[in-house]
Structure formats: structure tokens, C-alpha cells
Amino acid sequence: MYSRPLFRRFTAIAALAIASVCGSSAAVAGDSKPSVQNAIHQPASRAKIKLSPQATSAVNVLYFVDYSLGTDSFAMALSSLGISPTMTNDATEFNTLLQAGGWDLVIALQQNYPATSTYASSLSAYVAAGGKAIYSDWTSDATMLGSFGAAATGSLNFLSITPTSSAIWTSLTSPIALLNPGWGIYAVGLSPIGDGVVDGTYENGDAAVIVANAGRTIINGTLQDSYNDPNQGIQIAVNEINYLLTPPVASALKGTIIGQSGKASVKCLNESTGQSVTIKTKKSFDCVGAGLTIGTGQTFTVTAKGTVK
Incomplete structure (x- = not known):
């Protein structure tokens, strides 16, 4: 009880x-x-x-x-x-x-x-x-x-x-x-x-x-x-x-070049891995679309060479 x-x-x-x-x-x-x-x-x-x-x-x-x-x-x-x-x-x-x-x-x-x-x-x-x-x-x-x-x-x-x-x-x-x-x-x-x-x-x-x-x-x-x-x-x-x-992979690294004439050369560099791709473009660029592999926490550099209007 x-x-x-x-x-x-x-x-x-x-x-x-x-x-x-x-x-x-x-x-x-x-x-x-x-x-x-x-x-x-x-x-x-x-x-x-x-x-x-x-x-x-x-x-x-x-x-x-x-x-x-x-x-x-x-x-x-x-x-x-x-x-x-x-x-x-x-x-x-x-x-x-x-x-x-x-x-x-x-x-x-x-x-x-x-x-x-x-x-x-x-x-x-x-x-x-x-x-x-x-x-x-x-x-x-x-x-x-x-x-x-x-x-x-x-x-x-x-x-x-x-x-x-x-x-x-x-x-x-x-x-x-x-x-x-x-x-x-x-x-x-x-x-x-x-x-x-x-x-x-x-x-x-x-x-x-x-x-x-x-x-x-x-x-x-x-x-x-x-x-x-x-x-x-x-x-x-x-x-x-x-x-x-599994760290999520960033899906995009893209942009637009403003104020240049003719084609520019854009270099996308993954500083963390050393991989790079080069894109010839008049205006827009897509680093991932061009083959660059990117991931969260990594560092990237994008440089463009061309003629300014």
C-alpha cells in the first residue's frame, strides 16, 4: 500500500x-x-x-x-x-x-x-x-x-x-x-x-x-x-x-564588370586550394560555371584585366 x-x-x-x-x-x-x-x-x-x-x-x-x-x-x-x-x-x-x-x-x-x-x-x-x-x-x-x-x-x-x-x-x-x-x-x-x-x-x-x-x-x-x-x-x-x-559547398561566385570596353580577362583564384580559372568576357563572369571548385570557409580572389571606357 x-x-x-x-x-x-x-x-x-x-x-x-x-x-x-x-x-x-x-x-x-x-x-x-x-x-x-x-x-x-x-x-x-x-x-x-x-x-x-x-x-x-x-x-x-x-x-x-x-x-x-x-x-x-x-x-x-x-x-x-x-x-x-x-x-x-x-x-x-x-x-x-x-x-x-x-x-x-x-x-x-x-x-x-x-x-x-x-x-x-x-x-x-x-x-x-x-x-x-x-x-x-x-x-x-x-x-x-x-x-x-x-x-x-x-x-x-x-x-x-x-x-x-x-x-x-x-x-x-x-x-x-x-x-x-x-x-x-x-x-x-x-x-x-x-x-x-x-x-x-x-x-x-x-x-x-x-x-x-x-x-x-x-x-x-x-x-x-x-x-x-x-x-x-x-x-x-x-x-x-x-x-x-560535410561542409556545404558554395554554389556561385559570379559578377559583372562595369565600365570597360571590349573583352576582359577575369581570373578566379581559390587561394585555399590554389585552383584557378580564367574567363574571357565582355561583361559578366561565373567562376563556378567555368569550373572553379569553391567551399565554405575558403578564400577567393577575382581579378579582371581590360580596357576602361
């Missing part, structure tokens, strides 16, 4: 479940999230997980997820990409591994326990130093969200996501339906701050995904196991990993 205090706690959790189904922005009156954990039902005792990357891995990925109730989308995505991450579900161990450095990509998914303070300083420092990271956090920790160019709107638990045309949504069609696998909070409404850019929205217009830090970070408002079709969740994870590990 339960004692009265324990009965009250389970009553609060039941109220949270009802609020989640209704899409309420407040889980329980006077409290926007559970005080101990996010799972409505107590998860079984978890074993500590750590998998070392294989020597054949092309990139070094650190993957932390404290708990999953449904499909582990990012684990499946990493496997499908042939990436063997260093994986842990322990926040303290994650902090130690993160501080050790050497990571090409860090994935941190705080889904069940309120442990962001354990690694917040290290993850924020990693991002500030130029690191690439994917993050989600059911607790909506303001400091951590701020490091990823986002703030919480206060709205929770949505039905669907409307994607944009960016590479994050490759091979996906709109809308993307969400399904709660048993969390108190499975989707957090976001708004951009700093250089944050909205890349996908919930049905109320809140951001579902924000890309920030000059395209080096992604924050998801949705927990990775909360998609109605698990395959869509895996595809999103694949796309986000590819988005950060």
Missing part, C-alpha cells in the same frame, strides 16, 4: 501525462517539468554504456544520450553511416570525454535526467572554440540553449514539424508527425537568438530546429525517439550528421 506522499507524486505524474496528450504548454500547475526525470514510468536500472570507436572510423564522434524510450535514431544513423562513436549514457563520463578533446562531432541528448549542469561548461566551451555539435534538452536549460543559438518559448509537446528546403530535411516530406513514446516532455518550442536560424517549425510556428554558430551546431526541440515513423527520425539524424560533417 502506497504512503500518501508517494500517492501524491504518482498523481502529479498522471496529470503530466494528460497535459502531454493535450499539448499543454504547462505540464503540471506551477511546474513546467518533472523534478526528477522525464519518463512518465520509472525506467529500469540502466547499465553504464561506453563503446570505443573502431580504428577504421573516418571521424571521431562522441555520442551521449542519457536514456531512450523509443528508437535510438542517432545510434541507428551513425551505424548506417559507418561511424563507430564513443558512446556513453553517463553525464560525468561524457564530461570527462568531452574535455579530453579530439572530437569531430559531439552529439548530446539530454532526454530523461536533469544533469545538464554536469557538462554544461565543457560543452559550451567546446562550441565556443569552434566545435560541431548536435543537442537536445528536455529541461530547456537556458544557458545550454543559448550556446546553441536558441531560447525556449515555453510551449511544449507538438503534433508535427513542417520542414524547410535545407539539407537537414533531405528525403523527407511535410509534415513530419510526432508521437510521444512515454515522456512527460517530448518536444520543446524554440526561438532563435544570436546567429540562430530557424530550420523547421512546429504547428504553432515555434522553431523545431535551429542551426547556429556559423552553421556548426544544431539544436532539436524534439527528442530523438519521438517521431511517429522511426525511419523519419533516423533520416533526420543522418541528415544532421552529414550536414555538420
